[in-house]
Amino acid sequence: MTMSDTSGASSLSARPDRSMVWRQQGLWVMNAPGVLPVATFMLVLVLWEVGCRVFAIPSFVLPSPSRIVGGFDAVSLARWIEHVWATLRVALIGYFLSIAISLPIAIVLARSEILSRAIYPILVVVQATPVVAVAPVIIVALGSGDLPRVVITCLITFFPLVVSTTTGLMATPPELIELSRSLRAPVIREITQIRLPFAVPYIFSALKISVTLAVIGAVVAEFVAADKGIGYFIQFSTSMFQVQQAWAGLVVLVLISLILFQVVTAVQRIWFPWSLPAGRK
Structure with missing residues (x-):
């Protein structure tokens, strides 16, 4: 083998495999934040649209995404804002009020076993x-x-x-609690500086669940008695056989829940990054 053949072979081996480069670039794109959920969502929309057209599903049974977009256009922007604000206002007030109520109750349940046995069954019944x-x-x-x-x-x-x-307050290591009590630390310092930091991951898990439940609660209340709100809009639209508008209202509810969920997640990531799992910071 000549010197030129050797140099040519080494240069070819040094070149990166194009298929490997493309594969790595594809993996990088798929691992980018938000790409995979958006791609999955778009695939579901395409399959939904194609299924409605191929199987000729009546719009009053299951409207296609294109018809649901028409349901948005049938309602003025002012009406959408009015209904969204009515639902969002009730959901947020109820959400923050439940936070203000649940935190003291949780502290009482975590500190007193007797009160926990007395109060917890009532909470389960409710x-x-x-x-x-x-x-x-x-x-x-x-x-x-x-x-x-x-x-x-x-x-x-x-x-x-x-x-x-x-659960988070009771997950505090017992030795830390015993140490604080041996040092005669006030109860308020034991709660705020020892118990609550350990409870933050648990609290945010509940906050993410409850913020979506708050939207559900507001809609349930609007189904019973209301003259505005997304729940009222959906009920009114179905009573008038305007199925596309009802589905449009459902899409708005999903968007509200997703936005509120992401807001809570962002608050945790910005102000309490140490409470996130190691791979999600």
Whole structure:
């Protein structure tokens, strides 16, 4: 073998394999944040549209995505803003109120075993009671307006917050609690500086679940008694056989829930990055 043959072979072996480069670039694109969920969502939309057209599914049974877009156009932007704000207002008020209620209850349950045995069964009974069945009674008792809808939202959202926060507070290593008590640290410092930091991951897990449940609670209340809101809009549209508009309202609800979920996730990532799993910071 000549010198030129040797140099040519070495130069060819030094060149990167194009298929390997393309494969690595494809993996990089697929691993980019948000690419895979968006691609999956677009694939579902395409299959949905094709299925509705191929099988000639009636629009009153399952409208295609293109017809749902037409449902958006049939309603003015001012009406959409009015309905979205009505639902969002009730959901957020009920959500933050449930946070304010659940945190003290969780602290009490975590610190006192006797009170935990007394209160926890009541919380389970409240959670086991179908809110849809109780909603008309709450509406009659509290009258019209936002108050009964906020109460219904609280009933749906506060239980996961109480359970997860209590679990997080009780996950504190016992030796740290014994150390704080041996140093005669005040109870408030034990809770805020020892127990709560360990409970933050549990609390945010519950916050993410509850923020979507808050939207559900607001919609359930609007189904029972309301004159505005996305739940009212969906119920009114179905009663008028405007299925495309009802599906458009459902899409809006999904978008609201996704946005609120991402907001809570962003708050955790920005202010409490240490509470995230190692691979998701």
